[in-house]
Amino acid sequence: DIQMTQSPSSLSASVGDRVTITCRASQNINAFLNWYQQKPGKAPKLLIYSASILQGGVPSRFGGSGSGTDFTLTISTLQPEDFATYYCQQSDSIPVTFGGGTKVEVK
Amino acid sequence: QVELVESGGDVVQPGGSLRLSCAAAGFTFSNHAMHWVRQAPGKGLEWVAILFHDGSNTYYADSVKGRFTISRDNSKNTVYLQMNSLRAEDTAMYYCVRDRYKNPPPYYFDFWGQGTLVTVSS
Numbered sequence: 001d002i003q004m005t006q007s008p009s010s011l012s013a014s015v016g017d018r019v020t021i022t023c024r025a026s027q028n029i030n031a032f033l034n035w036y037q038q039k040p041g042k043a044p045k046l047l048i049y050s051a052s053i054l055q056g057g058v059p060s061r062f063g064g065s066g067s068g069t070d071f072t073l074t075i076s077t078l079q080p081e082d083f084a085t086y087y088c089q090q091s092d093s094i095p096v097t098f099g100g101g102t103k104v105e106v107k
Numbered sequence: 108q109v110e111l112v113e114s115g116g117d118v119v120q121p122g123g124s125l126r127l128s129c130a131a132a133g134f135t136f137s138n139h140a141m142h143w144v145r146q147a148p149g150k151g152l153e154w155v156a157i158l159f160h161d162g163s164n165t166y167y168a169d170s171v172k173g174r175f176t177i178s179r180d181n182s183k184n185t186v187y188l189q190m191n192s193l194r195a196e197d198t199a200m201y202y203c204v205r206d207r208y209k210n211p212p213p214y215y216f217d218f219w220g221q222g223t224l225v226t227v228s229s
Contacts, residue, residue, distance in 0.1 A: 032212070032213045034215060034216070036152075036216070038152075042221075043202055043219035043220065043221055043222060044152065044202075044216070044219055045219070046215065046216060046217050046218075049207075049215050049217075050213070055217070087151065087152055089152075089214075089216070091211075091212060091213035091214040091215055092212060092213065093212060094157070094166045094212075094214075095154055095166070095168050095169070096142075096154040096157075096214050097154065098151055098152040098153070098154070099151075100151050101151045101152075
């Protein structure tokens, strides 16, 4: 199974900050990496697929990069509605696996 | 618009069974693989199972293999998860999830239902 390791597990930030979350795969997954946002009590929402492609309707302040084993989710200017938990997910092979999540909290 | 509505979650005793349903609307159901993904209280996301668009292929997480069965009825736009021999560690919110593609990989979860809660407890 492909293990996905996210860091940090949590971070504190302020509105307007630039936020970076990293995700590492235990083996090469090319660009088969997706990012999801989950708010409390809600289902996750797809933000970015294929490592860097924004899902329709997702604000352009979200960006993704990376390939192979190392990936990054960046929020360029944090907005109040961005406080949430973010998960990476490898879409390369079964079993599909997720990172442990990164909770973005108010500083 | 795309809608996925899960039902069937309940409190069940260890060793018991439960069948979850997910009714889909707003898209051509038979053009998409479907998944179940679960989330234990306060924990992260765990993929459970996939069923390809025509029912030709199914795959399961090791944690549920041999106990859970995913199926679909394309005439009713519904996907099911039959859960047998339930354990306390199966307690979770279960999400029905649409895959972007008919026959993945890659596996893109582009729409999620709101979930149905399964609690396994005596």
